[in-house]
Amino acid sequence: MAPIAEVVPPAVPYRVVEEREAPVTAFGSLGVLFCFVLVWISSVTAPPVGVVLALLGYRVVPTILAVVAAVAYLPGVRRVPYLADSCHRMIETGVPRFAMVFEAGAEPKDPATAAPTAPPTFYAVHPHGIFSLGWAALFTWRAMRTVTFCFSDGLYASPYFRLLSKLTGKPAGASKASLQSLLRKGRDVALLPGGFEEATISKLGVDRAYAKKRAGFLKYCLQVGARVCPVYAFGECHFYHNAQGLWRLRFWLNGHGLPAVAFWGRAAMPCAPKTSAPSGLVIVVGRPVELPRIANPTPDDVRAAHAKYIEALTGLFERHKGLAYAVGPYGKPANGGNGASNARTLELW
Secondary structure, eight states, X not given: OOOBOOOOOOSSOEEEEEEEEOOOOHHHHHHHHIIIIIHHHXXXXXXXXXXXXXXXXXXXXXXXXXXXXXXXXXTTOOOOHHHHHHHXXXXXXXXXXXXXXXXXXXXXXXXXXXXXXXXOEEEEEEOOTTTOHHHHHHHHOGGGTTSEEEEOHHHHHSHHHHHHHHHXXXXXXXXXXXXXXXXXXXXXXXXXXXXXXXXXXXXXXXXXXXXXXXOHHHHHHHHHTOEEEEEEEETGGGSOEEOXXXXXXXXXXXXXXXXXXXXXXXXXXXXXXXXXXXTXXXXXXXXXXXXXXXXXXXXXXXXXXHHHHHHHHHHHHHXXXXXXXXXXXXXXXXXXXXXXXXXXXXXXX
C-alpha cells in the first residue's frame, strides 16, 4: 500500500467551478462511445457507403447522407445549448469523479464586458489521450462557449463530426491561417498542441505531454500578445491502454495526418473508457503566461516563450497532481492525499 502523505494546497489561488462524484452510469459510457467513436467513424465511412448504395440503385439513404453532410457546411449552424449540455453530462457521468478547476485569471473573458483592447487567451490543452475526453468536456461546457476550439483540419472536414461539433460548441480548423486569423480578431482559442503525436505516446497510468517540439503556436501568440493558459486533464491517461513502441513509424504516420494508436478500454467494450481509476477526470486550467506583443518574433523570441510555457505546464502539473489524483472532493481529499499521487511526474516528449 502506498504511504499516506499530506497534500499541500497549490500556492496559486484556484476555484472549483464544477464537481461531481457518483457511480458511473451506462448513459455516460454509451454516450461517450457514440459521440467520440461512431460519429467519427461514420464521417469516414459514409461517403463510400453512399456511393456504393447509389451505384446499386438505392436513392433514399444516399440522399439522406448527402443532405446531412451538406448541412454541416452551412454558415448558420450554431451551438444548441441543450445538446451541448447533454454531451457534457455524458462525460461527467461516464467517469467516477469529475471536476473542473480554474486558477486565478484563467477563466474566459466575457465579450460583453471585456475591454476591446484585451488580449486574446490561448488555451493549450494536454494530454490528447485516445479520445480527448478532457478536451471534449471543455468544448461542451457552457462557460467555454465563447472560446473557439480548433480541431485538426482533416477531422473538422469530415461532415458528421463537423456537424456535431457545430451543434455542441464553437469549432474551427487548426491550420496556421485559421489560428492566426482568430487571434488577430481577438478571439479566445483552444488547441491540443500535442496533436496526434501526443495520442500516439499515450500509456495507461502515465502522464505524458508531447510539448518539446511544439512551439509554432507560441509564435502566433507572440504576434498578437496573447496570454497562454496551460490546461491539464488529470486522469486522461487512465481510460485506455495503448500499444507502445515503433515510434519512428508511428510519428511518420502522424506527420501525414494519420492517428497511430492501438488502443483498448474495457474488456467487453474496447472503445469505451475504463472506469477503474477512482480519481476520474479533473481538468485544471492554469494561470495565464503573459507574453509580449512582437509583430515579427525571432527564433530566440519563440524559444524564450516556449521555455516559459514548459515551465508553466510543469508547474501546473506539480501544483495540482496531489489533489487531482486523490480521492474525495477537490481540495478535501478523503485520505489526506496519497504518496503515490504526490510522486507522479509529467513526462515531456
